Amino acid sequence: MHIHNSEHLHISKLILCSPNLAAAIVGDGHIGQILVCKLGGLSWSVRAYDMVKNFQDMAFYQGKLYAIANYDEDLLVVNISQDQSTGDPQVSKIGQAIKGEPFHSVWHEFGTMDILANKKLYLVESHGSLLMIRRKIWCWSKQASDTDPEASRPIVAGPNEFEVFKADFEQSRWVKMTTLGDEQVLFLGRRCSRAMSVSQYGMSGDQIFFLDDEEENLKQYYYSTEITSFCVCDMRDGQVDSPLPKASWKRCDEMRPVAWLFPQD
Incomplete structure (x- = not known):
């Protein structure tokens, strides 16, 4: 499933990582993807195979972009590279920095x-x-x-x-x-x-x-x-x-x- 299948997309979080880089969580409230763009750029960068999760929040900490999803509470580190053809930033890899021990609720x-x-x-x-x-x-x-x-x-x-x-x-x-x-x-x-x-x-x-x-x-x-x-x-x-x-x-x-x-x- 990808966020382009949804008709009700919105930005739930937008942060300025550096003077030249912004990142956003975009989704439908249930699932979302992390998008990046160069300040002054005409579009956001996202790829079809980028990770789709119920991202809850993200933060730019000590020079790195981190995100967390609701279900597993893993802390994810978002690696950003430069597109060779356009020079625009793109998410190159999302890895695990901390393995979560999530709280799961039951009725x-x-x-x-x-x-x-x-x-x-x-x-x-x-x-x-x-x-x-x-x-x-x-x-x-x-x-x-x-x-x-x-x-x-x-x-x-x-x-x-x-x-x-x-x-x-x-x-x-x-x-x-x-x-x-x-x-x-x-x-x-x-x-x-x-x-x-x-x-x-x-x-x-x-x-x-x-x-x-x-x-x-x-x-x-x-x-x-x-x-x-x-x-x-x-x-x-x-x-x-x-x-x-x-x-x-x-x-x-x-x-x-x-x-x-x-x-x-």
């Missing part, structure tokens, strides 16, 4: 509800290390009725839970972290994620701020309210709080891009 019965954890992954550079953040969204659905087993059973999003891992390239593994540090905060979003030191802004550290990424979530589950916002997870106790009603916006069926804005370094 659990709880009273009259079925509960399942959906998963989202993020890559962020922090203090010179590459981090993978695993976000679990616990979803619930009413159990099928004996009288109407074919009735619609919407899947509704519930609480969030986070785990943070650091890339150990020497041992080719993910190492679980229990803290980000007293001055460090992560800002997570599908389009942009970043780690920042926040002591100068009078903020508490060891926290994760995150967005709903609702335009792709709607394909997997629904929400019980029309109003959304960003939320904050405290790594010290795992508690998740919402700043509502200080900052909020209404959900809609159309794509509503939301991203973090950061001060200049």
